[in-house]
Amino acid sequence: MGNFMADVDPKAGLDRVDGKLKVTGAAKFSAEYTPDKLTYGIVVASTIAKGKIVALETKKAEGAPGVIKVISHLNAPEVPGYNTGKEPAKEPTGDQPLRVFYDNKIYFNGQPIALVIADTLERAVYAASLVKARYTKEPFNTNLEKNLAKAAAPKQDRATYLRGEAFAYKNAPVSVEAQYVLAREVHNPMELHSIIAIWEGEDKVTVYEKTQGVKSTQQSIMDTFKLEEKNVQVISKFVGGGFGSALRTWPHSIAAVIGAKVVKRPLKLMLSRDQMFTMVGYRPYTWQKIGIGATSDGKLTGITHEAVGETSSYEEFTEGVVNMSKFMYACPNVNTSYKILPVDLSTPTWMRGPGEATGSWALESAIDELAYKLNMDPLELRLRNYAETDPERNLPFSSKYLKECYEAGADKIGWKKRNPAVGSMNDGAWKVGYGVSSGTFGAYRDKATVTAKLSDQGILTIECAVSDSGPGTATSMTELASKTMGLAPGKIEFQLGDSKMPEGPTQGGSATTSSLGSAVYEACGALKLKLLTLASKEGSAFAGLPPEGVSFSNGEMSLLSDSNKKISITDILKQNNLPQLELTITSEPGKSSQGFSMYSFSVHFVEVRVHPLTGVVRIHRAVAVSDAGKIVSPKAAHSQAIGGVVGGIGMALTEEAIIDDRYGRYVNNNFADYHVPVNADVPNIEAIFINKPDPYTNPMGSKGLGEIALIGFAAAVGNAVYHATGKRIRELPITPDKILG
Secondary structure, eight states: OOOOOTTOOGGGSOOOTTHHHHHHTOSOOGGGOOOTTOEEEEEEEOSSSSEEEEEEEOHHHHTSTTEEEEEETTTOOOOGGGOOSSSOOSSOOBBSOOOTTSSSEEOSTTOEEEEEEESSHHHHHHHHTTOEEEEEEOOOOOOSGGGGGGOBOOSSSOOEEEESSTTGGGGSSEEEEEEEEEOOBOOOOSSOOEEEEEEOTTSOEEEEEOOSOHHHHHHHHHHHHTOOGGGEEEEOSOOSOOTTTTSSOOHHHHHHHHHHHHHTSOEEEEOOTTTHHHHSOOBOOEEEEEEEEEOTTSOEEEEEEEEEEEEESSBOOOOOTTTGGGTSBOOSOEEEEEEEEEESSOOOOOOSSHHHHHHHHHHHHHHHHHHHHHTOOHHHHHHHTBOSEETTTTEEBSOOOHHHHHHHHHHHHTGGGSOOSTTOEEETTEEEEEEEEEEEEEOOOOOEEEEEEEETTSOEEEEEBOOOSSSOHHHHHHHHHHHHHTOOGGGEEEEEOBTTSSBOOOSOTTOHHHHHHHHHHHHHHHHHHHHHHHHOOTTOTTTTOOGGGEEEETTEEEESSOTTSEEEHHHHHHHTTOSEEEEEEEEOOOGGGTTOBOEEEEEEEEEEEEOTTTOOEEEEEEEEEEEOBSOSOHHHHHHHHHHHHHHHHIIIIIOOOOEETTTTEESOOSTTTSOOOOGGGOOOEEEEEOOOOOSSSOTTOBOOOTTTTTTTHHHHHHHHHHHHHSOOOOEESOOHHHHHO
């Protein structure tokens, strides 16, 4: 599966270094540790959307077999971090997470209201069913569209943007104006969120947590319980998928740490699948309105993008829904606005592709609509308005090979061979349609630190407190170190997932390879320089040579001018009586990146089949083309490209978390009714990488891939459905009822 440009062959890439551990069950995930005297916690959730608890009946649960404790707001110990001033705050301030077991207030249906702790999981589950709450209910709102007028600019964000004239599209010779809706999506990784908390005394705690940010989780626990860094250890060796749901420390995790301290024994807490819908975030329901104007020959004159997204009533959540519209196309007049509406649900969070995936659905659908109104090829319209430099920041791009993406993808999908007329193509009883869409996401780089140890046995060990939520971080870093250091991959061990290791970035925002990879690259460079220094004794063939005069391969250092003159790195260490070389390197962005606008780009082409009698939509082919700089690890990149498309299929066709607004409760909080894409939904996915290095992002020339693998895909599907049927669907997911309606 997958076709690549000649210099990116996934078959030549490194197999996952943790693959065997995972498929044999030897990899330990957060819930699989078994400390002595382990107890089990089950969260009891509220059954109303808003109000107050007036009575909490726990006696039956407390008297059930094996129950050790039932914790609620009635008996929870004081949590130091809940103190926001001289006195405890009466309610959240609008920028705070939910303070679990703090008071009797209910902010959403499914809110944690009690924690039942027992000596076995089964006993904890049974006892939790015995806890009953009585409430006073208050009026609530879980419907965004009925309350759009109440939306307001966020406190934390610049809410509006203007370049040129606002609403200029209204004066254009040709224009489109349309509203687009994205339903709530839930991350639903295979691994349920879980945590084991172990206290040693009153001020030292170790947690095994499902997290995408080992150090950020450590900081959250430090802040909440007012502990020193040395007394909080977070371990997350393996993560069974995150997609953004593990980017923060959620209330259930704090509840587990509280519970373990109360019972003075290790405590394990794992959420149930239905609790994953309410306790660890979701992609928020978002309403958007796009207006685009152009001249009759297709030159854009104005873009207006307005968006309203959800947040919770107790915490402000924002994302970059309108960001892409500011710079994606060369257009003199652009204005955007982004507002949020507090609803009585839990706080949303970033989901793969964050706001850009949401915004691209509207922008790229509207571009397609304009193309058909102009009677122009949708690909030609995009090329005619190609932005050579960033019109938002008035800066050159550090690199941009989006034109190459369009060309490679169009060739692979057979874009020019299609009949461009709407509804003109058939395959038996099925209508055939082609669609295209663009995507983009910032090419970010953060600070990262690694410790590298090279032993006299030729083993290189690299350590960093980063986690791996699925993209294959250990594999890509091993492959990078192997190529940079000239060592076989089997001689390299990349260790991660422990807060005691050097500080690494949170895995999110497509920045891990750029950030961590830079530190690994620089550490290998520093090791090679040390080895050259050690080998440059008087009379040596390497004496006085600059670093550019030697090369490293097969565990040896050799002269570039004479490859027969070489020495193994193990011999260098042994000759200098050194059991190992060790160094710690911190890498962060330098001045070379200043003055450039840095983005990754993608193009998605799809071919769909639509059944006119049943409304069923099938993705027949998908071509994902990425401008992600130099590809560091081909197999890992291939997996990222495929995974992004699979997530995009869910966004486009199947995933919708439905709330019954009468109760503020999910009605499809399970895998039977909430449909994530399965094998039958996924076609052959062809991945293409332009594979041209970016000169300014980092030493490897790489750019982020994880987000752009999904961003834009949903619009490509919607555009293909229109080409097949003439039916323009503006609300995701595209389900049979909308095709037939």
